[in-house]
Amino acid sequence: MHKLIPNLQKLRELGAIETYPENPDLEYVVSLAEDLEITIDQLIYEEVVADDLPERISHIKMLVMDCDGVLTDGGMYFTKNGDEIKRFNAKDGLGIKTLMKAGFQTGIISAGISTGLVEKRAEMLGVPHVYVGQDPKIEVLEGWLKKLGLSIEEIAYIGDDLTDLPVLEKAGLAACPSDAALAVREQCDIVLETPGGAGCIRELVDLYILS
Incomplete structure (x- = not known):
């Protein structure tokens, strides 16, 4: 998959470049690769990551996930009776279970009004820490950290939208699905190839946290 623009965004965030053209041409790409x-x-097809990423991943002890747009595709679906339904991905579920079997803590923080669907999914997977509500996500996470005796540097967080930014800015590892908001993609250490609801959690677990 073409990774040029995400790589340019990451290089700007890391301070390797000050800016980049909206539509980079071949001459620009060749010159930048040489620099x-x-x-x-590598510049076009391989993901650019911070030099210290492997070390930071080695300190991760807990994966915390947003729900809508990460565990689901972010769509809103309703039955004929008006009841909300959500579509989850089985590959993500297996990835989460595999991570917990390896000794990692897991949690889900979802902004919104509880309908019981997120809690039910968490129960099915055995995810012990779940919050659905309007409190700032960073405050919810900080409460968990105090109870668990963990630091923010030991947290991997995956989110897709602006409400996730306060956590992504502080987490030891920040990740997002490929279709996350632009501001989120620019903040994250890892922009996954998979969109929300299509196995992005499994990709993060298999290719990064447990690799």
Whole structure:
């Protein structure tokens, strides 16, 4: 998958470049690759990550997830009777279970009004920490950390929208699905290839946290 624009965003965030053209041409790409001492293929097709990412991943002890747009595709679905339904991905479920079997803590923080669906999904997976409500996500997480004796640097967080930014800015590892909001993608250490609700949690677990 083409990763040029996300890589340019990440390079700007890391301070490697000050800015980049809206529509980079071949001359720009070739010149930048030479300046960075990487190949053109690496710049276009491989994800740019911070040099200290492997070390930070090694300290992760808990994965905390947003729900809508991460565990689901973010769509709103209703039955004929007006009851809300959500579509979850089985691959994500197995990834979460695998992570917990490896000794990691897990949690879900969802902004919204509880209909019981998020809590039910968490119960099915065995996720012990769940919050659905209007409190700021960072405050909810900080409460969990105090109870668990963990630091924010030991948290991997995956979110997709603006309400997730306060957590993403502080987490030891910040990740998002491929279709996350632009401001979120620019903040994250890892922009996954998979969109929300399509296995992005499984990708994060398999290719990064447990790799």
